[in-house]
Amino acid sequence: MKERTFYILMSAVVALGVAVTAALVIYTAYEYKNCSIITYIATELW
Amino acid sequence: MDRMKKSTAIAMIVLIAAIFISFDVSIYVLFTRRAVDDMTVEERKAAISLEDYLPFAEGTRAVTVESSLRFSDVDKLPVLDGASALYPVYASVAASVYPEGSVIFEDGAFSEESAVQFRNTLRAYSAVADGDVDIAFCAAPSKEQRAYAASVGAELELLPIGREGFVFIVNENNPVNGLTSEQLRGIYTGKYKNWSELGGPDRMIDPKTRLAGSGSQTVMEHFMNGEPMITGRMFGFLGASVGYSFRFYVEAVPREMSVKMLAVDGVFPSAGNIKNGTYPLVTEFYAVCRSDNDDENVRRLLDWLLSDEGQGLIEAVGYARIK
Numbered sequence: 001m002k003e004r005t006f007y008i009l010m011s012a013v014v015a016l017g018v019a020v021t022a023a024l025v026i027y028t029a030y031e032y033k034n035c036s037i038i039t040y041i042a043t044e045l046w
Numbered sequence: 047m048d049r050m051k052k053s054t055a056i057a058m059i060v061l062i063a064a065i066f067i068s069f070d071v072s073i074y075v076l077f078t079r080r081a082v083d084d085m086t087v088e089e090r091k092a093a094i095s096l097e098d099y100l101p102f103a104e105g106t107r108a109v110t111v112e113s114s115l116r117f118s119d120v121d122k123l124p125v126l127d128g129a130s131a132l133y134p135v136y137a138s139v140a141a142s143v144y145p146e147g148s149v150i151f152e153d154g155a156f157s158e159e160s161a162v163q164f165r166n167t168l169r170a171y172s173a174v175a176d177g178d179v180d181i182a183f184c185a186a187p188s189k190e191q192r193a194y195a196a197s198v199g200a201e202l203e204l205l206p207i208g209r210e211g212f213v214f215i216v217n218e219n220n221p222v223n224g225l226t227s228e229q230l231r232g233i234y235t236g237k238y239k240n241w242s243e244l245g246g247p248d249r250m251i252d253p254k255t256r257l258a259g260s261g262s263q264t265v266m267e268h269f270m271n272g273e274p275m276i277t278g279r280m281f282g283f284l285g286a287s288v289g290y291s292f293r294f295y296v297e298a299v300p301r302e303m304s305v306k307m308l309a310v311d312g313v314f315p316s317a318g319n320i321k322n323g324t325y326p327l328v329t330e331f332y333a334v335c336r337s338d339n340d341d342e343n344v345r346r347l348l349d350w351l352l353s354d355e356g357q358g359l360i361e362a363v364g365y366a367r368i369k
Contacts (some may be wrong), residue, residue, distance in 0.1 A: 006059075010062065038215065038296065042286060
C-alpha cells in the first residue's frame with residue numbers, strides 16, 4: 001500500500017473516531033443534565 | 047519507505063478503529079445508557095402521570111372526598127400548581143372542590159385557562175410570586191426561591207398541610223439496606239468514599255444530588271445542617287450510587303426500575319412509619335400563596351385544607367396529615 005494512501009485512510013479513521021466520540025460525550029453530558037436520578041440508579045451495573 | 051506491506055497497514059487501521067469503538071462502547075455502557083431513558087423530559091418531570099390523576103376524567107386516580115366547600119362555575123377559582131410529587135394532592139383537591147370543566151387538559155398539558163396547572167417546584171414558586179398561580183403545593187422553598195419572591199416584592203405564606211418521607215435510594219442489588227443519619231451526611235460531605243466503610247461491597251460511593259431549587263434538594267440542604275455537600279466524584283459512575291427523593295415519588299416509579307429505599311436510623315420509610323412518626327426524615331409540605339393574596343376563595347380553600355375534610359383528603363391520597 002502506498003504510504004500516502006495509508007495516511008489518508010488512517011486520518012479518515014481517526015477523524016471519524018474523534019467525531020463519534022465527541023458527539024457521544026456531548027450527547028451523554030446533555031442527557032445526564034436532564035436524567036432521572038431513579039433511572040440512573042436503577043441501571044447501575046452490578 | 048514509499049510502500050508498506052498491505053497487511054501491516056490494514057492491521058494498523060483496524061487497530062485504531064477498534065480502540066475508538068471499544069472506548070465509545072465503554073462510555074455508552076458505563077454512562078450514556080444510564081443517563082438516557084425512554085421517557086421524554088416532560089414525562090420524567092411527571093413520573094406520576096398527569097392523565098392518571100386528571101380531575102373529573104373517567105378512571106382517574108384523583109381522590110374525591112365529601113366536601114362542605116364546593117366552588118361553582120361563577121366563582122373565581124384559585125389556580126393550583128405545585129411539585130410533581132404533590133400533583134395527586136392538588137388534583138384531588140380540584141376533583142373534590144372545583145366544578146367540572148374547570149380543569150382543561152389538551153394535548154398532554156393543561157391549558158392556560160385551566161384552574162389546575164403543572165410547573166413543578168422549580169417554576170411553581172416563581173409563578174406564585176409573579177401572581178400567575180394562587181396556591182402552589184410544594185416542599186419548603188429554597189433560598190433562591192425566597193430571594194426571587196422578595197425581588198418581585200412578594201412575601202410567601204407557607205401553610206403546612208401534610209407530611210411526607212424524605213428517602214434515600216440505592217440500586218436494589220446494593221446489599222446495604224439501611225444507614226444512620228450520620229453515615230448519610232458523611233457520604234455527602236465526602237467522609238465516606240467506599241461502600242465497604244458502611245458494611246457494603248468494596249466499591250466507590252457515587253453520591254447523586256438534585257437540581258438546585260428542586261424540593262428534594264432544598265430538603266437535603268436542611269438535612270445537611272449547613273455542611274457543604276460534594277456534588278459528585280471523579281469516575282463516580284464506576285461506583286455504586288446513592289440518591290434521594292420523596293417516598294411518594296419513588297413509590298410511583300414502575301416496579302421494573304430496580305431501586306430500593308434505605309432504612310434510616312433503623313426505620314424503613316413505609317407509609318405507616320411516616321404516619322406514626324417513627325421514620326426520622328419526615329418533612330412538611332405546604333400550600334403556598336402570596337401573603338397579600340386576599341382573594342376570598344383562596345382563603346376559604348386554605349382553611350378547608352386544614353379542616354377534617356381537607357386533612358382526610360391528604361391522608362386518602364397517601365400522605366400523612368398535619369393535624
